[in-house]
Amino acid sequence: MKKILVFLCALSIVSCKEEPKDYVTFSGKISNQKSDSLLVGTRTYSKTIKINPDGTFKDTLKINEPGVFAIYDGHASTPIFLRNGYELNMEVNAEDFDQSIKFSGRGSENNTFLAKHKILQEGLLDQDKFSGLNREELQNELKSVKTELSNFYNSDKSIDSILLAQANRNLEPMIGMYENYFLESIAIREQFPVGSPSPTFKDYENFAGGTTSLGDLKGKYVYIDVWATWCGPCIAEIPSIKKLEAQYKGRNLQFVSISIDDAMRSGGGDLEVAKNKWKTMVKEEELVGIHLFSDKNWESDFIRNYNIQAIPRFILIDPNGNIVDPNAPRPSSKKLVELFDSLSI
Structure with missing residues (x-):
């Protein structure tokens, strides 16, 4: 009888043992949230998770293969590692995603490792x-x-x-x-050595009306931003450009943005459509400084002569039209203010 009871107890333990789950439970809370949803995905997988008004969220995800996924709240993104069976909880402040992110629950150790790796890598590759x-x-x-x-x-x-x-x-x-x-x-x-004459542009369409040439700006330092409305990294610099323009207003410095929006990316191959997208963004975003539209986008002489292969690209030219920095620091970099200060701007 004793042996039967022992057997029944053992059987009970085995039968109550939890089977491995074929899905991930992903929950958490986002403070200072920027949107009402969170996108989790890779090139072959995508799922949108609803964020409640109080910042909490919870959902399940079926993962075919364990691996690194990206999560995106509409403003910032970070990697997470997911494997079926995880019960992962994430808490983060959307104002500072990378520094504030914390994980708990099953799978947290791997995601804490991944978060530390991102911070370390970005710090090392300054x-x-x-x-x-x-x-x-x-x-x-x-x-x-x-x-x-x-x-x-x-x-x-x-x-x-x-x-x-x-x-x-x-x-x-x-x-x-x-x-x-x-x-x-x-x-x-x-x-493009420092002090050498800068390539020039002539009669670019000015958002404010008329046309503008680089020669029209002689006598001032000119900080040029080469960008396009479809360029994410370009758009990300807009708040910093606005802040700098306000900080240096009235000084011997002119901010100039040159759009190279082209017909191929306009959605219909029509240059006027591309130009209208440029005008709409300048107006709606209340962009500052002088806004110009290049004459032949990527094929413009100014773009080709500066060997611009990717955007955004920032250029600083002195009051005499000579090059100060052909690949100047981006607006969000403290190095740019240091450069301006070194020139007594």
């Missing part, structure tokens, strides 16, 4: 610092970054092997991408 290096200095810095990231990846063996394998696999290509980016910046500075 664009402001790297943009001023020469070729040899760049190689040495990137070698050091690679070593530090590799050590971080392999410092905790409890982290999911899929996550670690992906991080290590992507390390070399990621370093190579940054190397190419900063080598291009170095090449730009070599091609």
Whole structure:
């Protein structure tokens, strides 16, 4: 009889054992929320999670394969690692996504690792610092970054092997991408030395009416922003440009934005449609400074002569029409204010 009871108890324990879940439970709270939904996705997967008015959310996601997904609240994004069976909770302040994010529950250790990795990587790959290096200095810095990231990846063996394998696999290509980016910046500075005459533009359509040429702005420093309405990183700099324009109002500095919106991206191949999108954004966003529309977008002489392959691109020209910086710091960078201060603007 005793043996039967022992067997029945054992059977009861086995039958009550929780079966692995074939889905992820994802919940949390977003303070200072920017939207009413959260998008979770990869190139092949997408799900929108509703955010309640108090910032809380909860939903289930069926994941075919464990891996890194992006979450996006309409203003900021961050990676998360998901595996079926996780019961993951996330708390974050939308005003400072990366620094405030905290995870708890099943799967939290892998996502805490991923959050720390993002902060570490962005800190090591400091664009402001790297943009001023020469070729040899760049190689040495990137070698050091690679070593530090590799050590971080392999410092905790409890982290999911899929996550670690992906991080290590992507390390070399990621370093190579940054190397190419900063080598291009170095090449730009070599091609356009400080003090050399700047390429010019002539009779670009001015949003305020009439046309404007670079020669019309002689006597002032000219900070040029080459952008387009479809360019996300360009749009992200708008608040900083507005802040700088207000800060330097009345000084010997003119902010100029040149749109290279083109017919191919207008939705119908019509240049007038592209031009109207430009005018609409300048008006609705109450953009500051002088706003110009280039004569032949990417094929404009000014764009080609400055070898602009990607946007946004920022250029600083002195009052005599000579180059100060052919690849100037972006508006959101503290390096730009330092540059202005060094010129006593």
